[in-house]
Amino acid sequence: MESNSAAYGASLAGAGFDPIKFIKQPQTIIRFLSWVFAIVVFASITAEGYVNSNVEAQVKCVFNRNEGACHYGVGIGVISFLACFAFLLADALLPLMSNAQERKYVVIADLGFSAAWTFLWFVCFCLLADQWSKTQDTSGIPTDAVHAIIAFSFFSIASWGALTYFALIRFRQGIADVTQNYVDPPADPTSPYPTTYTPPTYPSFQNTGPDIFQQPPIAPNPDPSGQSSYQPPVY
DSSP, rough: OOOOOTTTEETOOOOOOOOHHHHHHHHEEHHHHHHHHHHHHHHHHHSEEEEEEEESOEETTTTOOOOHHHHHHHHHHHHHHHHHHHHHHHHGGGGGOOOHHHHHHHHHHHHHHHHHHHHHHHHHHHHHHHHHHHHOOOOOOHHHHHHHHHHHHHHHHHHHHHHHHHHHHHHHHHHHHHHOOOOOOOOOOOOOOSOOOOOOOOOOOOSTTTTTOOOEEEEEOOOOOSSSOOOOOOO
C-alpha cells in the first residue's frame, strides 16, 4: 500500500519529530491547558477544600460538607493530569510510528478518553456547583478557592470537548487517507510471469450450421476378388 498523504496525523513511512510543529498543534495547546486546569482543581481542593468549624476538630469538605464531592473532584483532576501527560507523549511519538494500525489505536484511545472525560468534568462541575449552592455556613471557607475550583471545572469541559473534536477529525482523516489513497503496486517488467492471467479460448463444439461436422459419403468397398492383381490363396 502506498500513499503520499498522512495517516492519523503523520506520514505512513514515519517521520522525524519536529518540536516547533508539535508545540503549534491545536491538540498540544489545548492539552496543555487541560493539564493546567486539572492541577488547579485537584490542588485547590487538596489545599483549601477542607476546613473545620469552631465546634468540630475534624475537617470537612467545603462543598456542603460532602466528602464525596471533594473526593470526586480530586480523583477526576488527578487522572486528568496524568492522562494529559500521557497523551502529550503519545502525540509526540505518533509521527515516529510507521504502522498505521498502531496510530489508529492511539487515536481511538484519545477519542474515547477525551469523550469520557468531557462527560465526567460536566458531572464534576454540576456536582460542585450544586453542593456549593446548598452550603449554609460559609464562615471560614476560602470562597475564592471554591469559585476557582468550580470555574476551572467548567473550563475543563470546554477543553476536553475540544480535544474530543480534534481526535474525531484526526480519526476520520486517517480512515479516509488509508482507504481512499490506496493504489495498486506497479507491474514488474522483469517478472517472468504475467501480471494478469487470460484463459485461452477453445472452439465451440456446438453445431451452429448445417455444414459443420457432416460425415463424407460412404464409398462402396470394392470386392477384392474383382481386382486383377488379387490372387486367391491356394490350399
